[in-house]
Amino acid sequence: MNSSNQKRNTWILIGFLLLAGIANIFSRLLIPESVSLMTALNYVIMTGLLLFWILSVRVRLLPSAAKTSVLGAAFLMLLHMLLRVFKYRFEVEPGIMRYTTYAYWIPQILIPTLFLLTCIRIGRAERTATKGHEVLLLIPAFLLSIAVVTNDLHTGYGAWLVYMCVFTGFFTLHLVGGCVSCKK
Secondary structure, three states: HHHHHHHHHHHHHHHHHHHHHHHHHHHOOHHHHHHHHHHHHHHHHHHHHHHHHHHHHHHOOOOOOOHHHHHHHHHHHHHHHHHHHHHOOOOOHHHHHHOOOHHHHHHHHHHHHHHHHHHHHHHHHHHHOOOHHHHHHHHHHHHHHHHOHHHHHHHOOOOHHHHHHHHHHHHHHHHHHHHOOOOO
């Protein structure tokens, strides 16, 4: 991609990002028609920007484990945005809303973990050949995702399980925060 196309694409992305910000501001107004329209516009713009970024990653990165992690995180971002719209913009039954809330945590747990894997894979690719042990970081993330999704199963069976749920929530938040703030 030459320099003029890259500058043009950058300005288009900045314009769409500003348009999404304006739509987000107008979605907070009290006019019901503008809230629905601007929320939908904001979601479509953000999804388009994320899809454009996914295509850019597919083209620019060589086939590697780091590329797989980034693309997995990107598709989880799409799922997160869809669940966010569903969770905050639609009125549904409480049971469905509860499971939407549980599913909402899955991308929040896995996205930072996948980006941490990406950082480890990129850093190790320059120094040594990887043995694939960094994939073991996904085990706690998957276990926490299962613990969040099956919350209803282990909250009603006794008081000691309530403490287990508190510990699971505490560990989940610290795993996400640790992955986000982890430095080399």
